[in-house]
Amino acid sequence: MARVDYTERIPNNVSLAENRRLLRALEEWRPRYLDWWQQMGPDGFQAKDVYLRTAISVDPQGWAHFDWVKMPEYRWGIFLAEPEPGRSIAFGEHKGTPAWQEVPGEYRGTLRRLIVTQGDTEPASVEQQRHLGRTCPSLYDLRNIFQVNVEEGRHLWAMVYLLHAHFGRDGREEAEGLLQRRSGDSDKPRILGAFNEKTPDWLSFFMFCFFTDRDGKYQLASLAESGFDPLSRTCRFMLTEEAHHMFVGEAGIGRVVQKTCELMREHRTDDVRRHGGIDLPTMQKYLNFHCSVSLDLFGSEISTNAANFYTAGLKGRFEETKKTDDHLLKEATYSIAVPDGDAVKMAEEPALLALNERLRDDYIADCQRGVDRWNATIKRHGIDLVLRLPHRGFHRAIGNFAELRVSPDGRIVSQAEWDARKHDWLPTPEDEAYVASLMTPVVEPGKFAGWIAPPTRGINGQPVEFQYVKLTPRE
Numbered sequence: 247m248a249r250v251d252y253t254e255r256i257p258n259n260v261s262l263a264e265n266r267r268l269l270r271a272l273e274e275w276r277p278r279y280l281d282w283w284q285q286m287g288p289d290g291f292q293a294k295d296v297y298l299r300t301a302i303s304v305d306p307q308g309w310a311h312f313d314w315v316k317m318p319e320y321r322w323g324i325f326l327a328e329p330e331p332g333r334s335i336a337f338g339e340h341k342g343t344p345a346w347q348e349v350p351g352e353y354r355g356t357l358r359r360l361i362v363t364q365g366d367t368e369p370a371s372v373e374q375q376r377h378l379g380r381t382c383p384s385l386y387d388l389r390n391i392f393q394v395n396v397e398e399g400r401h402l403w404a405m406v407y408l409l410h411a412h413f414g415r416d417g418r419e420e421a422e423g424l425l426q427r428r429s430g431d432s433d434k435p436r437i438l439g440a441f442n443e444k445t446p447d448w449l450s451f452f453m454f455c456f457f458t459d460r461d462g463k464y465q466l467a468s469l470a471e472s473g474f475d476p477l478s479r480t481c482r483f484m485l486t487e488e489a490h491h492m493f494v495g496e497a498g499i500g501r502v503v504q505k506t507c508e509l510m511r512e513h514r515t516d517d518v519r520r521h522g523g524i525d526l527p528t529m530q531k532y533l534n535f536h537c538s539v540s541l542d543l544f545g546s547e548i549s550t551n552a553a554n555f556y557t558a559g560l561k562g563r564f565e566e567t568k569k570t571d572d573h574l575l576k577e578a579t580y581s582i583a584v585p586d587g588d589a590v591k592m593a594e595e596p597a598l599l600a601l602n603e604r605l606r607d608d609y610i611a612d613c614q615r616g617v618d619r620w621n622a623t624i625k626r627h628g629i630d631l632v633l634r635l636p637h638r639g640f641h642r643a644i645g646n647f648a649e650l651r652v653s654p655d656g657r658i659v660s661q662a663e664w665d666a667r668k669h670d671w672l673p674t675p676e677d678e679a680y681v682a683s684l685m686t687p688v689v690e691p692g693k694f695a696g697w698i699a700p701p702t703r704g705i706n707g708q709p710v711e712f713q714y715v716k717l718t719p720r721e
C-alpha cells in the first residue's frame with residue numbers, strides 16, 4: 247500500500263486504477279494543470295534538468311529518491327499517509343465515533359470551503375514566485391525554490407483529488423476555479439490576503455517560506471486532526487513536504503544574517519550596503535511585513551467559523567490528540583490580546599471561539615524559535631542587535647487590530663505617529679529598490695551572491711558546488 251505506483255500517469259497510493267470515473271476526471275484535469283504550470287510556473291527554466299526529490303512511497307525512507315527532472319515532467323501524484331486502523335474522531339460533538347471515510351452531508355459545504363481555501367494557496371505561491379529563478383543567488387538556491395514550487399504544485403493535486411473524489415460536480419467546478427484565480431489579479435484574486443502580495447526578491451522569498459509556509463504547517467496540522475479521514479491523511483503527508491519549505495526559509499534568512507554579520511565585522515561598520523550586504527534594520531522591516539501578513543492568515547481572534555469547524559470535528563487544534571482536556575471546549579476559556587484604549591490587555595474568552603488565536607499563539611512560539619537561532623548568529627559575531635517578531639497587532643488587516651495602528655513593540659499609536667514612523671517599521675520603496683539592485687543572478691556552480699553566505703552543506707550529501715540545475719547541456 248505504501249508503495250507508489252509510478253507506472254501510472256498519475257502516481258498514487260489510492261488505487262486510482264480501480265476507480266475509472268475518478269481516474270478519468272483527474273486525467274482530464276491534468277492537461278489544464280500542465281497548461282497552468284507552463285503559463286504560471288517558474289519562468290524560463292521549464293526545459294532544464296533540476297536535481298529534485300520525488301516521493302516514491304509515503305514512508306520516511308520513500309523520500310530518499312533524488313534525480314534529474316525537467317519540471318513539467320515532475321511526477322505530480324496523489325499520496326495519502328497510511329491509514330490508522332480504527333481511527334476515531336478526537337474532538338467536537340462526534341468525539342469517539344469512527345472517522346468518516348465519506349463526507350457527511352451536513353458538512354459538505356463547510357468542508358469543501360476549507361479544502362478550496364487550502365488548495366488555493368498552493369498555486370498562488372507558485373505564481374508569486376515565478377519570476378525569482380531569473381535572479382537566483384546560486385544554483386543551490388535555484389534548485390531549492392524549484393523543489394518548493396513542484397511540491398506546492400503537488401499540494402494543489404492533493405486538494406484537487408479530495409474535491410474530485412468526494413464532492414461530485416461542485417468539487418470538479420472548484421478544481422477548475424483553482425486553476426483560474428491568479429495571485430494579485432484584481433478581477434479574480436486568490437482567496438487569502440498574503441497570497442495576493444508580491445514576492446519580488448529573494449529576501450521576500452525566504453521570509454515567505456519562513457512565515458507563510460509556516461502558516462501552512464499549522465493549518466495543515468489542524469486539518470490533519472480532521473474527522474474526515476481522507477483530508478487528515480492527505481494533510482499528514484503534505485506536512486512531510488512542508489518541513490523542507492520551512493528549512494529553505496529559515497536557513498535562507500540565516501545565511502543572509504551570517505553574511506551581513508561577516509561584512510559588519512570585516513569592514514567595522516553597520517553600513518553594509520556600501521559592501522553589497524543587506525543591513526539588519528532592513529531585514530527587520532522585511533520580517534515585520536511578512537510576519538504581519540502571515541498572522542492575518544489565522545483569521546479573527548474570535549471566530550464562530552473556527553468554533554463550528556471544531557465542534558463539527560472538521561478542524562482541530564495543533565496536536566489535538568496530545569492534549570489532555572475534554573476536546574469539547576464547552577466550558578474552557580482562553581486568554582487573548584485585545585485593544586484597550588491605547589494599550590493592549592489580556593481578556594478571557596470562550597476557548598471554542600478563540601481557536602484561531604490559540605493556533606496563532608502556537609505559530610508565534612514556533613516563529614520565535616527560528617528568530618532566536620538567527621539572533622544566536624548575530625551574537626556570535628559580537629554584534630549588539632536582536633531581531634524581533636513584531637507585536638501581533640502590528641500592521642494587521644484581519645481581526646481585533648485591523649482598524650488600529652499598532653507599533654512593532656505593541657503600542658496603539660495615532661495615525662500621525664504611524665505616518666511618521668512607518669518607514670522605520672516596514673520596507674520603504676528605497677529599501678525595496680536597494681534589495682532589488684542586489685538581485686543579479688549567480689549561476690556558476692559553487693558561487694553565491696555577495697549578500698548571502700553559502701549553506702553549510704549541499705542537498706542529499708552532494709557538495710555545495712554541485713550543478714544542482716543544468717543550465718547548459720552537459721558536455
Ligand code: BYC
Pocket residue numbers: 360361363364367368371398437438439440458459460461462463465466542543544545546547548549550551552561602644
Ligand atoms: N484573507 O472567522 P474568520 C499554505 C475571511 S498556508 C482574506 O476571521 P476563519 C501555504 C474568512 O474566510 C495555509 N480573508 O476566519 C503557505 C471569513 O470569510 P466569510 C492555508 C480572510 O474562517 C505557503 C471571514 O474573513 N490553509 O498552505 O475562522 C505556500 C471571517 O473569518 C482572511 C488554510 O487557511 C485572510 N487572511 O479562518 C503555499 C486552511 N482571514 O466566511 C501554501 C483553511 C479570514 O465571512 N482555511 N478571512 O466569507 C481556514 O481554516 C480558514 O478559512 C482561515 C480563516 C483560517 C483562513
Ligand code: FE
Pocket residue numbers: 368397398401462
Ligand atoms: Fe503547500
Ligand code: FE
Pocket residue numbers: 398459462488491
Ligand atoms: Fe509550503
